[in-house]
Amino acid sequence: MTVFGMLSAVAGLIKVRFLVEKAIIDNMVFRMHYRLTSTILFASCLIVTANSLIGDPINCLTDLQQHTHVVNTYCWITYTFTLPKNNAKDVGTQVAHPGLGVDDGEKKYHAYYQWVPFMLFFQGVLFYIPHWMWKQWEEGKMRIISDGMRGAILESKPERQARLEKLAQYVMETLHLHNSYAAGYFFCEILNFANVVGNIFFIDTFLGGAFLTYGTKVLTFSNMDQDFRADPMIEVFPRVTKCTFHKFGSSGSIQNYDALCILASNIINEKIYIFLWFWFIFLAVFSGVAVLYSMAIVLLPSTREKIIKKRFKFGTSSTVSTLIRKTQVGDFMILHLLGQNLNLVMFNELLEEICRRIQFGSSSDASPTSVPSAPSTLEMAPIYPEIEKCYAKDTEI
Numbered sequence: 360m361t362v363f364g365m366l367s368a369v370a371g372l373i374k375v376r377f378l379v380e381k382a383i384i385d386n387m388v389f390r391m392h393y394r395l396t397s398t399i400l401f402a403s404c405l406i407v408t409a410n411s412l413i414g415d416p417i418n419c420l421t422d423l424q425q426h427t428h429v430v431n432t433y434c435w436i437t438y439t440f441t442l443p444k445n446n447a448k449d450v451g452t453q454v455a456h457p458g459l460g461v462d463d464g465e466k467k468y469h470a471y472y473q474w475v476p477f478m479l480f481f482q483g484v485l486f487y488i489p490h491w492m493w494k495q496w497e498e499g500k501m502r503i504i505s506d507g508m509r510g511a512i513l514e515s516k517p518e519r520q521a522r523l524e525k526l527a528q529y530v531m532e533t534l535h536l537h538n539s540y541a542a543g544y545f546f547c548e549i550l551n552f553a554n555v556v557g558n559i560f561f562i563d564t565f566l567g568g569a570f571l572t573y574g575t576k577v578l579t580f581s582n583m584d585q586d587f588r589a590d591p592m593i594e595v596f597p598r599v600t601k602c603t604f605h606k607f608g609s610s611g612s613i614q615n616y617d618a619l620c621i622l623a624s625n626i627i628n629e630k631i632y633i634f635l636w637f638w639f640i641f642l643a644v645f646s647g648v649a650v651l652y653s654m655a656i657v658l659l660p661s662t663r664e665k666i667i668k669k670r671f672k673f674g675t676s677s678t679v680s681t682l683i684r685k686t687q688v689g690d691f692m693i694l695h696l697l698g699q700n701l702n703l704v705m706f707n708e709l710l711e712e713i714c715r716r717i718q719f720g721s722s723s724d725a726s727p728t729s730v731p732s733a734p735s736t737l738e739m740a741p742i743y744p745e746i747e748k749c750y751a752k753d754t755e756i
Contacts, residue, residue, distance in 0.1 A: 382502040382509060383699045385493065385544070388649040391642060392551045393490035399638065400483035403631045408476045410624055416472070419602060421618035430604050434620050438470040439600035446594050456599040457590070459619070469600060471565060475628055478565060482558055489550040496543035501693075504529060505700045523705065527712040530693065537689030544692060545653050552646040559639050562632070569595045574636035592633065596625035656688065663691050671698050673710050682710070685717045 410416075417435045419427065441458030443465055448454045458467075508522055563570035576591035602618045655662040660683050667679045674682070683691070694713075698706045 382499075382505055382696075384497050384501050384696060385490070386649065388645050389490070389493075389548060389551060391645070392554070393487045396486045396555075396638070396642060397483045399635075400479050400486065403635075404476050404479035404483065407479065407624065407627060407631070410627055411476070414623060416624050417620050417622055419618040419620040421604065421616050423604070423606075423616055430602070430616070430618055431620075433604055434602035434618060435473070437602075438468045439602045439620050439622070440466040440468045441597050441600050443467050443594070456619075457593050458597050459599060459601060462601070462617075467567075469597065469622075471567075472622060472624060472628065474565070475624075478562075479631075482561070485554055485558065489547045489554060492550070493544060493547040496547070497540070500540065501696050501700065504693075505697060508705065509700045519705065519708075523709050523712055526697075527709055527716060530690070530709075530713055531716050534685075534690055535687050537693050538687055539689070541657075541689040541692035545657065548646075548653055549650055552643070552650050555639055555643045555646055559643065562635070562639075566595060566632070570632070570636065574633060574640070577633055592629040596622075596629040596632070598622055598625050656691065660684070666695065667710070671703065671706060671710070673707050674714070678714055681717065682714055 415431070417431050417439075419430045419434050421427070421430050423430055442460055442462065443458065445454050445460040446458050448457075448460070450457060454460045504526060508526070559570070566573075573591065573595060580591055598621065600620050600622060602620050604616045604618055606614055606616070608614045656666070663683050664676075664679050667673050667682065668676070673679065686694070694710070697709065701709065
């Protein structure tokens with residue numbers, strides 16, 4: 360029951376939150392890193408750990424029957440080995456198990472199984488770090504400026520109009536002050552891509568150079584003739600290995616004992632890492648596409664126009680073109696996140712108000728890009744209790 364309790368706690372990372380409770384500050388691919396991938400890795404760590412605690416991680420067969428526990432402990436904390444040249448030999452006639460036989464050639468040592476839970480936990484932390492960095496950089500800005508407006512349309516039209524006008528006023532008064540905000544997001548997005556690619560090579564080093572081709576070998580193995588194939592999962596995660604235990608005899612001479620060790624935990628390890636291979640490839644592709652998408656947003660104003668027109672279904676070509684020309688990448692980033700947090704109808708009303716102010720100026724006849732006076736900022740306080748703090752942070756940049 361304790362294990363299920365821990366898994367439930369880990370599953371909390373991917374729980375669905377209502378928009379009214381928490382603002383959206385990233386995209387779907389970003390959330391796949393810190394919610395889904397971190398949860399998978401932490402859950403895998405708990406499963407491997409629980410398997411080692413509940414059962415015996417290693418069981419060795421040796422002539423030292425009275426010292427079986429000693430041999431088990433010794434082989435677990437040191438290493439075991441297999442003979443790669445015997446992997447493809449016929450089991451039952453040529454060898455007793457894949458990778459075993461007479462010790463007269465190259466040995467492949469295995470000691471990674473001690474570190475699998477620690478590695479999985481460490482990787483889960485690595486996938487969460489970019490999200491933590493972005494949260495520190497973002498400082499709750501989107502939550503503050505969209506407070507009371509996330510989710511559904513406000514029933515009272517005067518109240519909705521008042522909130523939209525105040526939000527449009529904030530956008531206009533902080534125009535061109537959000538570039539560092541966008542830079543922080545794009546940096547963390549690039550960090551996500553570098554993280555998943557780096558983890559692929561990290562695991563490959565951990566498994567002795569076997570991870571990069573692990574998935575393709577498994578796919579090839581499944582399509583081969585059963586009489587002429589060697590299971591790559593058994594090669595990387597052998598279920599039966601050899602271990603040599605040394606002890607002094609009664610006369611003081613050194614005696615060597617050859618042991619066959621069953622690594623039951625590798626049944627779980629091989630399934631975890633074949634899943635991680637496919638998941639990391641999938642995640643790397645989508646993360647790369649997300650980075651290219653962000654680069655297009657930064658470098659191509661036409662991409663920003665298409666997003667406003669196609670995704671948010673707003674305005675005419677000339678109206679959207681004017682909006683994009685008058686704003687910078689950071690301003691677009693704020694609008695894009697607002698579009699994910701507000702109802703589509705309310706967001707379109709917000710864009711209409713911003714376009715009106717860009718074209719005709721605000722009701723106070725202030726320049727859209729000028730630094731606002733203190734009274735105009737304080738007027739926003741009844742609707743956004745913390746908005747003056749958010750504005751102060753913007754003007755300090």
